[in-house]
Amino acid sequence: MTDQSTTAIDKPSELESALARLPEWTLGEAHKSISRGFSFADFSEAFAFMTRVAMLAEQHNHHPDWANVYNRVAITLTSHDAGGLTSRDFRMASAIDALAD
Ligand SMILES: C[C@H](O)[C@H](O)[C@H]1CNC2=NC(N)=NC(=O)C2=N1
Numbered sequence: 001m002t003d004q005s006t007t008a009i010d011k012p013s014e015l016e017s018a019l020a021r022l023p024e025w026t027l028g029e030a031h032k033s034i035s036r037g038f039s040f041a042d043f044s045e046a047f048a049f050m051t052r053v054a055m056l057a058e059q060h061n062h063h064p065d066w067a068n069v070y071n072r073v074a075i076t077l078t079s080h081d082a083g084g085l086t087s088r089d090f091r092m093a094s095a096i097d098a099l100a101d
Contacts, residue, residue, distance in 0.1 A: 009085045018090045025093050032085060033065075033078035034093055038100055040071045049073060052099050060095065062088045 009018055015031060025034045040046040046068055053075070057063040065076040077093055079086040 006079070006082070006086045006088050008082060009087060009090065015085070022090065022093050022097065024097065028076065028078070030084075032083070033076050034085065034089060035074065035076040036093070036096070038073040038075070040073070043070050046071045046073050049099065053096055056092065056095050056099070060088065060092050062092045064092070064096075 009015060010031065015027065019025060019027060019034070022034070022036075025036045027033075028035055038046070038049065040049060050066070050068060050073060053064065053066075062077075062079070065078065067074045075096065077089040078084065079088055
């Protein structure tokens with residue numbers, strides 16, 4: 001597990017600059033989460049991706065709210081213990097993008 005600092009990301013300027021680096025992600029209701037959808041060739045590819053994200057989540061000790069329907073995976077990130085977005089969410093989103101791209 002990588003023990004990384006956690007700072008709340010809740011000011012519009014902070015959100016804007018953080019999201020600028022994550023163009024595939026969208027801001028959720030009340031700016032409390034970020035989400036991205038993924039589509040794969042088939043279920044097997046989607047689940048392989050989910051397995052890799054699961055290992056990332058363990059390394060980061062930061063776990064997604066997510067759903068899978070056949071070849072599609074929807075991921076939402078929020079910091080439950082902070083009740084909103086923190087730097088952990090954006091670090092995790094960036095690490096997930098590196099897997100997917
Ligand atoms: C006890 C454990 O470290 C905490 O519950 C961690 C686990 N994973 C987590 N994941 C997310 N998304 N938010 C959290 O606040 C969080 N907390």
